[in-house]
Amino acid sequence: xxxxxxxxxxxxxxxxxxxxxxxxxxxxxxxxxxxxxxxxxxxxxxxxxxxxxxxxxxxxxxxxxxxxxxxxxxxxxxxxxxxxxxxxxxxxxxxxxxxxxxxxxx
Numbered sequence: 001x002x003x004x005x006x007x008x009x010x011x012x013x014x015x016x017x018x019x020x021x022x023x024x025x026x027x028x029x030x031x032x033x034x035x036x037x038x039x040x041x042x043x044x045x046x047x048x049x050x051x052x053x054x055x056x057x058x059x060x061x062x063x064x065x066x067x068x069x070x071x072x073x074x075x076x077x078x079x080x081x082x083x084x085x086x087x088x089x090x091x092x093x094x095x096x097x098x099x100x101x102x103x104x105x106x
Contacts, residue, residue, distance in 0.1 A: 005048045007038040014054055016047045 005013035015038075025036035042048035055063070089097075 005038075005042050006036055007040060007045075008042040008048065011042075013042060013048045013050060016049050016054065020045075 003015040003019055005011065005015050006019055019036070019038040020040050021036050022039040023037045038045075040047070058066075
C-alpha cells in the first residue's frame with residue numbers, strides 16, 4: 001500500500017513505504033482517521049515519489065495486469081425482439097396446459 005506523503009499533503013507525492021510516524025494517525029470516528037505527521041522531510045527522505053515514478057518502477061507484468069480491464073459489461077435490451085412466427089407447442093406442453101386448465105375449474 002502506498003501512502004500519500006503526509007509531510008507534503010498538498011502535493012501529488014507518495015511514500016514508497018510506510019511513513020516514519022512522529023504522530024500516528026488515530027481513528028476519529030465513523031472509520032475516518034485523523035492526519036498523522038511524518039518525522040522525515042519529503043525532499044531528503046528518499047521515499048517521496050510521484051505516481052509516475054512509482055509506475056515506472058513496476059514490472060511489465062504488473063503494468064499489464066493493471067492496464068488490462070477485467071470489467072465485463074452486460075447489455076439487457078429494453079424491447080423484446082420481434083418474433084416472426086410462433087413456434088408450435090409440443091404435445092407435452094399442450095397436455096400440461098390442458099391439465100392446469102382442468103384443475104383451475106375445480
